[in-house]
Amino acid sequence: MKKKKVSSVGVTWSGAIVFFILIAVIMQMAILVYDHIRERTDNITWIAVLILIEIVILSAFCTVFDWIRRKLMIESPTQKILNATEKIAEGDFSTRLKITHEYRKYNQYDLIMENLNKMAVELQKNEVLKTDFISNVSHEIKTPLAVIQNYATLLQDDTLDSETRNNYAKTLIAASKRITDLITNILKLNKLENQEIQEKHEAFNLTEALSESVVEFETLIEKKNLELNCDFDDVSVFSSKSLLEIVWNNLISNAIKFTPDNGKIEIFLKRIAKDVEITVVDTGCGMTSEVGAKIFEKFYQADTSHSTQGNGLGLALVKKVIDVLGGEISVQSEINKGSTFTILLKDVVYED
Numbered sequence: 335m336k337k338k339k340v341s342s343v344g345v346t347w348s349g350a351i352v353f354f355i356l357i358a359v360i361m362q363m364a365i366l367v368y369d370h371i372r373e374r375t376d377n378i379t380w381i382a383v384l385i386l387i388e389i390v391i392l393s394a395f396c397t398v399f400d401w402i403r404r405k406l407m408i409e410s411p412t413q414k415i416l417n418a419t420e421k422i423a424e425g426d427f428s429t430r431l432k433i434t435h436e437y438r439k440y441n442q443y444d445l446i447m448e449n450l451n452k453m454a455v456e457l458q459k460n461e462v463l464k465t466d467f468i469s470n471v472s473h474e475i476k477t478p479l480a481v482i483q484n485y486a487t488l489l490q491d492d493t494l495d496s497e498t499r500n501n502y503a504k505t506l507i508a509a510s511k512r513i514t515d516l517i518t519n520i521l522k523l524n525k526l527e528n529q530e531i532q533e534k535h536e537a538f539n540l541t542e543a544l545s546e547s548v549v550e551f552e553t554l555i556e557k558k559n560l561e562l563n564c565d566f567d568d569v570s571v572f573s574s575k576s577l578l579e580i581v582w583n584n585l586i587s588n589a590i591k592f593t594p595d596n597g598k599i600e601i602f603l604k605r606i607a608k609d610v611e612i613t614v615v616d617t618g619c620g621m622t623s624e625v626g627a628k629i630f631e632k633f634y635q636a637d638t639s640h641s642t643q644g645n646g647l648g649l650a651l652v653k654k655v656i657d658v659l660g661g662e663i664s665v666q667s668e669i670n671k672g673s674t675f676t677i678l679l680k681d682v683v684y685e686d
């Protein structure tokens with residue numbers, strides 16, 4: 335951030351000159367008073383007393399003048415800042431300081447006040463993020479927990495036939511898996527945000543890694559009778575295999591989830607000089623550009639009909655991974671036509 339140059343409050347040239355002038359005036363007045371009295375009397379004690387009185391009066395006047403100046407220029411803003419910091423320290427992040435000078439006339443106090451205001455804004459933002467996060471997580475946990483409680487109660491019925499019992503058990507497993515997935519995602523996101531994941535970079539064949547991920551989705555793809563087309567360049571990269579897996583898995587599972595039966599999914603892997611571009615195209619429900627702008631936010635889910643099959647953290651995680659790896663991700667989509675997610679990994683191509 336560029337630092338603004340400001341005038342200091344305590345030590346200024348104008349302050350020093352005013353102080354100098356005051357002393358000079360007192361001295362000059364003393365000389366004038368001395369001359370004036372000398373013409374009328376020779377009594378040296380009397381002269382000394384009068385000059386002393388003159389100096390005391392003028393000094394008192396100057397002291398009052400300086401006291402008012404300090405009160406206005408130093409004490410008043412210091413007190414304002416002190417009050418604000420006390421409020422912020424007590425957790426009132428809505429506190430803002432009013433800066434009276436216009437920007438180009440800022441002094442050091444104005445700059446401190448501006449910085450305090452910025453700090454309060456940041457703290458307030460974090461507070462909102464924190465409470466939003468807690469309420470989102472609680473909501474996401476509450477739903478599967480309610481399912482678990484209901485079905486566990488139902489399972490206590492001894493008269494249940496084995497097929498129903500099996501179905502209830504499957505529902506229980508699915509609900510607990512939702513909680514596990516949620517917590518795994520939160521932990522991964524948290525680690526990435528705190529830069530704790532020291533992504534182990536290694537040289538590996540990206541084409542093979544991506545193909546292996548795709549194969550894992552085969553049953554899901556067959557279940558929905560989706561057509562799958564893949565076109566992969568053969569390319570090795572130096573990057574984090576485990577982090578990139580998070581990316582493919584989320585993009586491919588979203589493509590499958592949001593594409594109706596008999597739809598089509600295409601995955602492309604293209605080498606462009608030292609970069610790699612991966613594209614996942616589907617013929618699913620698509621989204622508006624307003625939705626497209628929000629899908630990388632935590633817990634955001636536009637399509638509520640699928641909300642039981644995820645927690646809105648997948649793309650937030652993907653975005654974070656791409657940021658950590660220094661790449662780019664973008665989405666193009668049209669309602670009811672489909673979506674295209676494109677990832678660009680920069681300067682990752684590895685050649686022996």
Ligand SMILES: Nc1ncnc2c1ncn2[C@@H]1O[C@H](COP(=O)(O)OP(=O)(O)O)[C@@H](O)[C@H]1O
Nearest residue numbers: 588592620629635636637644645646647648649
């Ligand atoms: N391929 C896609 N087609 C249509 N909408 C999508 C697609 N991928 C993601 N979305 C939208 O973005 C939202 C966020 O995605 P994500 O973070 O993976 O959450 P989740 O899959 O848990 O819902 C989804 O709920 C959905 O509304």
Ligand SMILES: [Mg+2]
Nearest residue numbers: 588644648649
């Ligand atoms: Mg998802």
